[in-house]
Amino acid sequence: MNKIVEKEFFSENVAKFVIEAPEIAVSRKPGHFVIIRIDEKGERIPLTIASSDSENGTITLVVQKVGVTSAKMLALEAGDVIRDVVGPLGEATHIENVGTVLCAGGGVGVAPLLPIVEGFKKAGNRVITVLAARSKDLVILEEQMREFSDEVIIMTDDGSYGTKGLVTHGMEEVINREKVNLSVVIGPAIMMKFAALTTKKYNIKTYASLNTIMVDGTGMCGACRITVGGKTKFVCVDGPEFDAHEVDFDQMMSRLGAYKEQEMEAYENYLKTVE
Amino acid sequence: MEKVAEYLKIERAQEWRGELRKSMKAKERTSRERVDMLERDPDIRNKNIDEVNLGLTEDMALLEAQRCLDCPNPTCISGCPVEINIPKFIKKIDAHDFLGAAVVLKETNALPAVCGRVCPQEKQCENSCFYTISLKMPAVAIGHLERFAADYERESGKVAIPKVAESNGIKVAVIGSGPAGLSAAGDLRKLGYDVTVFEALHEIGGVLKYGIPEFRLPNEIVDVEIDVMKKMGIKFVTNFIVGKTASVEDLEAQGFEAFFIGSGAGLPRFMNIPGENFNGIFSSNEYLTRVNLMNAANPDYDTPVLSGKNVAVIGGGNTAMDSVRTAKRLGAERSVIIYRRSEEEMPARVEEVKHAKEEGIEFMNLHNPVEYFADENGRVNRVRIQKMELGEPDASGRRRPYPIPDSEFEIDVDTVVVSVGVSPNPIIPSSMPDLKMTDWGTIVVDKDTMQSSIPGLFAGGDIVRGGATVILAMGDGRKAAAGMHKYLQEIVKK
Ligand SMILES: Cc1cc2nc3c(=O)[nH]c(=O)nc-3n(C[C@H](O)[C@H](O)[C@H](O)COP(=O)(O)OP(=O)(O)OC[C@H]3O[C@@H](n4cnc5c(N)ncnc54)[C@H](O)[C@@H]3O)c2cc1C
Ligand SMILES: Cc1cc2nc3c(=O)[nH]c(=O)nc-3n(C[C@H](O)[C@H](O)[C@H](O)COP(=O)(O)OP(=O)(O)OC[C@H]3O[C@@H](n4cnc5c(N)ncnc54)[C@H](O)[C@@H]3O)c2cc1C
Numbered sequence: 183m184n185k186i187v188e189k190e191f192f193s194e195n196v197a198k199f200v201i202e203a204p205e206i207a208v209s210r211k212p213g214h215f216v217i218i219r220i221d222e223k224g225e226r227i228p229l230t231i232a233s234s235d236s237e238n239g240t241i242t243l244v245v246q247k248v249g250v251t252s253a254k255m256l257a258l259e260a261g262d263v264i265r266d267v268v269g270p271l272g273e274a275t276h277i278e279n280v281g282t283v284l285c286a287g288g289g290v291g292v293a294p295l296l297p298i299v300e301g302f303k304k305a306g307n308r309v310i311t312v313l314a315a316r317s318k319d320l321v322i323l324e325e326q327m328r329e330f331s332d333e334v335i336i337m338t339d340d341g342s343y344g345t346k347g348l349v350t351h352g353m354e355e356v357i358n359r360e361k362v363n364l365s366v367v368i369g370p371a372i373m374m375k376f377a378a379l380t381t382k383k384y385n386i387k388t389y390a391s392l393n394t395i396m397v398d399g400t401g402m403c404g405a406c407r408i409t410v411g412g413k414t415k416f417v418c419v420d421g422p423e424f425d426a427h428e429v430d431f432d433q434m435m436s437r438l439g440a441y442k443e444q445e446m447e448a449y450e451n452y453l454k455t456v457e
Numbered sequence: 458m459e460k461v462a463e464y465l466k467i468e469r470a471q472e473w474r475g476e477l478r479k480s481m482k483a484k485e486r487t488s489r490e491r492v493d494m495l496e497r498d499p500d501i502r503n504k505n506i507d508e509v510n511l512g513l514t515e516d517m518a519l520l521e522a523q524r525c526l527d528c529p530n531p532t533c534i535s536g537c538p539v540e541i542n543i544p545k546f547i548k549k550i551d552a553h554d555f556l557g558a559a560v561v562l563k564e565t566n567a568l569p570a571v572c573g574r575v576c577p578q579e580k581q582c583e584n585s586c587f588y589t590i591s592l593k594m595p596a597v598a599i600g601h602l603e604r605f606a607a608d609y610e611r612e613s614g615k616v617a618i619p620k621v622a623e624s625n626g627i628k629v630a631v632i633g634s635g636p637a638g639l640s641a642a643g644d645l646r647k648l649g650y651d652v653t654v655f656e657a658l659h660e661i662g663g664v665l666k667y668g669i670p671e672f673r674l675p676n677e678i679v680d681v682e683i684d685v686m687k688k689m690g691i692k693f694v695t696n697f698i699v700g701k702t703a704s705v706e707d708l709e710a711q712g713f714e715a716f717f718i719g720s721g722a723g724l725p726r727f728m729n730i731p732g733e734n735f736n737g738i739f740s741s742n743e744y745l746t747r748v749n750l751m752n753a754a755n756p757d758y759d760t761p762v763l764s765g766k767n768v769a770v771i772g773g774g775n776t777a778m779d780s781v782r783t784a785k786r787l788g789a790e791r792s793v794i795i796y797r798r799s800e801e802e803m804p805a806r807v808e809e810v811k812h813a814k815e816e817g818i819e820f821m822n823l824h825n826p827v828e829y830f831a832d833e834n835g836r837v838n839r840v841r842i843q844k845m846e847l848g849e850p851d852a853s854g855r856r857r858p859y860p861i862p863d864s865e866f867e868i869d870v871d872t873v874v875v876s877v878g879v880s881p882n883p884i885i886p887s888s889m890p891d892l893k894m895t896d897w898g899t900i901v902v903d904k905d906t907m908q909s910s911i912p913g914l915f916a917g918g919d920i921v922r923g924g925a926t927v928i929l930a931m932g933d934g935r936k937a938a939a940g941m942h943k944y945l946q947e948i949v950k951k
């Protein structure tokens with residue numbers, strides 16, 4: 183049982199939660215995630231630890247509503263408890279001072295990108311962050327990103343905010359302008375696929391953090407597996423970050439859709455219960 | 458050993474046992490037929506998760522207990538990895554003292570209700586029963602009787618809480634709550650230690666909970682045992698991964714003086730054949746975890762599972778049988794085992810294979826998958842299989858399978874469960890570089906004390922043996938508890 187001590191909406195569908203988890207707060211590093219289960223009947227979902235406070239024994243999660251479990255999470259308030267929180271899981275990001283780091287996030291990937299942006303900045307890098315969304319009201323965490331980025335570039339599909347265009351356009355603009363030593367991309371598989379193709383063209387080492395479907399998060403089930411460099415890897419223990427130029431993103435897209443029908447049906451049923 | 462033999466002799470010489478032996482002629486005992494356990498109807502049970510076996514009635518148990526000859530040299534005991542005093546518990550049943558029988562079981566086996574259900578008795582005690590060895594007749598149904606006594610005790614509501622020695626204030630940690638961890642925790646607590654069990658998952662019980670299905674081992678049975686352990690004063694901490702949430706060193710700093718690692722063999726193996734990452738292809742761990750631990754088949758629960766009409770399960774062990782029978786229960790029209798050797802080599806319990814057949818499971822033995830194909834959505838829709846034949850025995854003593862050239866063909870599937878074995882859980886070893894490991898990723902231990910290469914650290918169960926059995930894991934837990942006791946008492950003396 184972990185108590186929510188603070189909740190704050192960043193936008194209609196995104197909220198920050200500060201949660202009591204003293205041991206995790208001490209042992210976590212950027213790039214680590216937790217698995218949570220909201221209640222007895224809930225599923226286990228992975229969420230990145232955005233930040234932690236070891237003195238107060240809390241961790242911060244940023245959650246975006248995409249389906250049943252994230253919607254249930256967003257409906258929780260400060261004072262409520264989460265049934266299970268386990269972690270920290272995964273391999274920590276290898277954060278070093280490499281020079282200039284180009285971070286790109288879109289959709290569900292923006293929240294997990296935040297601690298990585300923060301980590302690279304604190305290690306002394308020049309950090310340029312490209313945030314992509316369909317339209318202005320879907321742009322999230324802009325302010326938080328600005329705090330730890332030397333520059334934030336916003337790209338929207340419809341041009342309602344920032345520059346009109348895809349995430350790759352924003353990335354290429356930076357790459358053409360200055361030397362980029364490393365790139366980190368997190369977002370929908372399709373976005374990561376094209377972002378990886380872009381940086382490959384310029385021979386820039388790129389990490390992608392894969393948000394596959396998970397169950398236990400400890401290497402026990404293989405639900406999270408994906409082909410990287412021709413070999414099967416378990417994202418929860420071997421990742422979540424991998425060399426983006428080696429990841430089979432088409433397979434990842436397909437695997438993310440494995441439960442699409444059930445997820446949609448469950449979400450519709452959920453909406454009926456809350457109405 | 459001498460001492461044990463002496464003890465067994467004294468026990469056997471007790472008056473009540475002598476009386477019982479005299480009460481019926483050996484000929485009459487051996488003329489009885491072995492009981493068959495009551496079972497649910499195959500066509501009904503394969504549509505629900507109710508336990509398949511219904512146990513023995515008191516009358517059946519009494520008749521079966523009378524078959525036991527109470528041999529002067531009880532060979533059955535040496536077939537039991539934890540050396541339960543088998544004739545004594547059976548004769549307690551014979552004497553109508555069912556609770557007494559349970560007490561005998563619990564002298565050496567912390568979880569008799571579990572073992573009575575899942576032990577491969579036909580390879581252990583029953584394989585070395587006098588009936589099997591000398592009379593060439595069906596063995597005394599030792600497993601059925603074990604289950605009977607343990608169930609009787611539980612249902613009587615008189616489950617004895619084992620006596621716990623006065624607290625010695627020494628903190629010990631048990632890592633993992635499978636059968637190895639539970640039995641170590643139980644014994645350490647009885648010796649007066651302050652025991653905390655750390656478990657990575659949100660449930661206590663290890664494979665007993667997330668792996669073995671309800672229809673074979675109802676959760677309630679495991680929960681009763683865990684409850685007893687809680688009443689003994691053992692503390693359980695779930696959602697705590699030692700090596701991640703906190704390291705062994707962190708726990709040492711919190712005052713834990715010795716550790717038992719029972720972290721199991723939780724890592725699923727795949728075959729690395731083309732197409733294995735298509736949707737609808739699961740490891741048995743994932744498939745069973747979704748259904749058993751996460752309740753995916755119950756619409757009230759949020760976790761989904763893909764339950765196909767045409768399910769193939771690859772493998773021939775208990776895990777494969779559990780998966781294929783689970784698939785049937787989730788509504789599969791065709792659910793088939795694809796196994797590369799023949800039925801004779803199957804590692805599964807004989808009873809599980811029998812039950813699977815009764816429930817309408819198909820067996821494609823001497824077949825092996827070589828490639829999977831998928832539809833346009835990436836969901837598996839066909840598997841190419843090759844026929845196999847058996848050659849010479851390999852290192853495991855089983856005949857090695859070889860592919861028959863040009864024998865490949867394809868069948869339609871929409872769900873595949875890969876159940877070809879597990880590897881040791883690497884989380885603890887990778888967090889402790891000094892811990893000595895084998896090339897197979899198991900922890901190296903002294904086989905008498907279960908002590909690892911690091912003095913205060915002991916280990917047992919699947920993390921030491923690779924995928925083994927519940928009873929071996931429990932035996933290791935007990936041995937380790939004794940080893941830890943010796944180790945800690947020596948430190949205390951200093
Ligand atoms: C290592 C890791 C870290 C993550 N960190 C965060 C985080 O910090 N904040 C956050 O909001 N989310 C994060 N996610 C994603 C999060 O786990 C999923 O959004 C969540 O599981 C969705 O559950 P649901 O029941 O709400 O939606 P579902 O009903 O499961 O899904 C609804 C829809 O979202 C899509 N979807 C589901 N999961 C994902 C996914 N992982 N990536 C892309 N699309 C998906 C589905 O295809 C479906 O269309 C992370 C995932 C991983 C693996
Ligand atoms: C589906 C299935 C069916 C089976 N059927 C039978 C059968 O019929 N008969 C039989 O005798 N055997 C059977 N077995 C094998 C038997 O279950 C195992 O041999 C036995 O459970 C091993 O016990 P264990 O305590 O070593 O490990 P496990 O039962 O695997 O328990 C290990 C526990 O440790 C936890 N853990 C791991 N790492 C950490 C960590 N770092 N920190 C905290 N906790 C951790 C795990 O989450 C797990 O709960 C079956 C196995 C499976 C999978």
Ligand code: FES
Pocket residue numbers: 395396397398399400401402403404405406407416417418419
């Ligand atoms: S989530 Fe189960 S192995 Fe990664």
